[in-house]
Amino acid sequence: MKKYKLILFSTLSLLITPVYANDNAEQLFNERCAACHSINDNSHITLRERLQEKAPTLYYAGNKFNRAWLQTWLAAPSKIRPGGYSFFNNVNVTDEGDVIDESKITTHIAVNSTLAALLTDYLMAQTPKSDLIALEKVTLGKINRSLGSKDFNKFKGCGSCHQDEEGYGGVSGPQLYESIQRLQPEFIASxxxxxxxxxxxxxxxxxxxxxxxxxxxxxxxxxxxx
Ligand code: HEC
Ligand code: HEC
Structure with missing residues (x-):
């Protein structure tokens, strides 16, 4: 048994320390990321399977993220969804509102800057939804902040699921107070x-x-x- 463990351990070490060349970003993704993230079309899955997913799909990452944000984030990740991706497992509904069980929120793995650049190129090449993006014409402008807040929270109800300020708003969707840095405006619109x-x-x-x-x-x- 001991010997078996040793062999298994050495094999694992070989597997996790390869030198990554430019053309094997896919292999890197499969080894380090695919256990949690899907990269192929997952739109056919059932609701049950969807609720069991460990992490958001990266199937259309190239139509979604700003490249600069992605590369920085992969090397130094921070929270995007206050209640995690499986918020229904991580959030307790109480009379005072939704309370996040912080012990269930894990820190995302980080990679070094070379691997972050490699993975960014790989992810930004995933663009199956370019037709949807092409339908949006966005020119970012300004709006009075308190009118905008009223519209977002009161009239459109976005604030019941999304935070428009750190610590303020709903927790079932991704926080949106840094969305313009993180996401392509056409993706947000679409x-x-x-x-x-x-x-x-x-x-x-x-x-x-x-x-x-x-x-x-x-x-x-x-x-x-x-
Ligand atoms: C143990 C599971 C796990 C592994 C392994 C993992 N991730 Fe994640 N990833 C998550 C979870 C959970 C989130 C959601 C975090 C949040 O919203 O705060 C996430 C979020 C992301 C996001 C943002 C997605 C979005 O739609 O908001 C990107 C990009 C990402 N991961 C890339 C990667 C890459 C690249 C790797 C491999 C180097 C990787 N992840 C490995 C669980 C994982
Ligand atoms: C009932 C809850 C709910 C309401 C109300 C709601 N959303 Fe969402 N929203 C979600 C969920 C859940 C997701 C996707 C979650 C994920 O990928 O983790 C999402 C995703 C998004 C995304 C993509 C963000 C990303 O990082 O993937 C944007 C942009 C967005 N919502 C904007 C809005 C706006 C604007 C409104 C108001 C018109 C709104 N939402 C109302 C729950 C909601």
Missing amino acids: YTRNPEAWDPKTLMPNRHLNDNSIKKLLNYLNVISQ
Whole structure:
């Protein structure tokens, strides 16, 4: 038994310390990331499977993230979803509101800057949804902050699931107070317009917003991300 363990251990060490050349970002992803993240079309999965997923899909990463943000984040990750991806396992519903069980929120693995650059190139090449992005024409502008906040929280109800300020707002969706740094504006517009087009099992409701409403929301996200 002891000998077997030793052999297994040496084999594992060989597996996790290869030198990564430029063309094996895919291998790197499969070894380090694929245990949690899907990279292929997962839109056909059932709701049950969707709720069991450990991490967000990276299937359309190249249509979603800003390259500079992605590369920096992979080397020094920070929280994106206050309640984690499986917020329903990590959040206790109480009379005082949703309380996050912080002991269940794990820190994301970090990679060194060379691997971050390699993985960024690989992920930014995943662009199966370019047709949806091409439908959006976004020019970021400004909006009065308190009017924007009222629109986001009170009229459109986004704040019941998303934070527009650190520690303030809902926890079932990703925080949005730094979304303009993190996400391509056309992705934000497209996901807000039609969440199911990106994720058929999304828990985000489609509010059938018109172009003007979407523009106002983007301008607000722009103002709060400064
Ligand atoms: C143990 C599981 C696990 C592993 C392994 C893992 N991740 Fe993650 N990843 C997560 C979770 C959970 C989140 C959501 C974090 C959050 O929202 O705060 C996440 C978020 C991300 C995001 C942001 C996705 C989004 O839609 O917001 C990227 C990009 C990412 N991971 C890339 C990677 C890469 C590249 C690797 C391999 C080097 C990797 N991850 C390995 C669990 C994992
Ligand atoms: C009932 C809860 C709920 C409401 C209300 C809601 N969302 Fe969402 N939203 C979600 C969830 C859940 C996701 C996807 C979660 C994930 O990938 O982890 C999401 C994703 C997003 C994303 C993509 C962010 C990313 O990092 O992947 C954007 C942008 C977004 N929502 C904007 C909005 C806006 C703008 C509104 C108001 C019009 C809104 N949402 C209302 C729950 C909600």
